[in-house]
Amino acid sequence: MIHAFQTALTESGRSRATVAKYTREAHALIRFLQGAAPSRTLLAAYREELASRHRPQTVNAKLSAVNAYLRFLGREDCRQRFLSVQRRAFIDEEKELTGREYRRLIAAAGARGNRRLGLLIETLGATGIRVSELHAITVESARRGRAEIALKGKVRVILLPARLRQKLLRYAKTRKIQAGCIFRTRSGQALDRSNIWRDMKRLAAAADVARSKVFPHNLRHLFARSYYAIEKDLAHLADILGHSSVETTRIYVAASSREHEKTLERMHLLI
Numbered sequence: 001m002i003h004a005f006q007t008a009l010t011e012s013g014r015s016r017a018t019v020a021k022y023t024r025e026a027h028a029l030i031r032f033l034q035g036a037a038p039s040r041t042l043l044a045a046y047r048e049e050l051a052s053r054h055r056p057q058t059v060n061a062k063l064s065a066v067n068a069y070l071r072f073l074g075r076e077d078c079r080q081r082f083l084s085v086q087r088r089a090f091i092d093e094e095k096e097l098t099g100r101e102y103r104r105l106i107a108a109a110g111a112r113g114n115r116r117l118g119l120l121i122e123t124l125g126a127t128g129i130r131v132s133e134l135h136a137i138t139v140e141s142a143r144r145g146r147a148e149i150a151l152k153g154k155v156r157v158i159l160l161p162a163r164l165r166q167k168l169l170r171y172a173k174t175r176k177i178q179a180g181c182i183f184r185t186r187s188g189q190a191l192d193r194s195n196i197w198r199d200m201k202r203l204a205a206a207a208d209v210a211r212s213k214v215f216p217h218n219l220r221h222l223f224a225r226s227y228y229a230i231e232k233d234l235a236h237l238a239d240i241l242g243h244s245s246v247e248t249t250r251i252y253v254a255a256s257s258r259e260h261e262k263t264l265e266r267m268h269l270l271i
Helices: 002-011 016-032 040-054 056-073 099-111 115-127 130-136 139-144 162-174 192-207 216-231 233-239 247-252 257-266
Strands: 146-151 154-159
Touching: 002 016, 002 056, 002 247, 016 040, 016 056, 056 130, 099 192, 099 216, 115 130, 115 162, 115 216, 130 146, 130 192, 139 146, 139 162, 154 233, 162 257, 192 216, 216 233, 216 247, 233 247
Parallel strands: none
Antiparallel strands: 146 154
């Protein structure tokens, strides 16, 4: 059943990372059930067990995968409600990658002679795409000035800024990449996200940026905040990021705690 679940997820357009995560959570549920058939009582107990060990956001992410597996089994009657989580009015600064830190990362990659990593960081930052979508950045898309990304049965178009196109094509030329994916290993395979994650973490110290801030998805958040600061169009930003819900996009553009504090001071309500 797990193998069939994996196949169904893949055919529905889910990313490899999502398939792996959902499969992992399905296995965890099976271990909890210990051979028993799913029931509303057992699933409620599993929800409580998760809540006792994880933060609400983590629990909800796990329940999303569990509910997908239950839907696949035809047991939607056992699906569990998400935990109620109040959206925060601001984000913690220790988690926010600033524009200055972003530029330091790119400069550090250049200083270390890692042109591929520097351009990869710049591409994620300038487009807002997921690291799992890097395969869409091809020689052909750089020439066209746009990349098409298919996910969950939908296709969205990502515009590539002129300067980024020039850098991508220049890099591809020096690496003798004439077609296909630009970010690849020496053997021609697409870069693995775990390798990208590890390389970025190593770069953090050289760039004097906290390791906790340096990971691919934080570049997506930086793009979202930078775009929203200029356009203030949440719906359009949701389309660019490929979010099915604007509520998800709201999380990406939350103000920092410093910005929130400045707003409170400008209210002049303290005598």
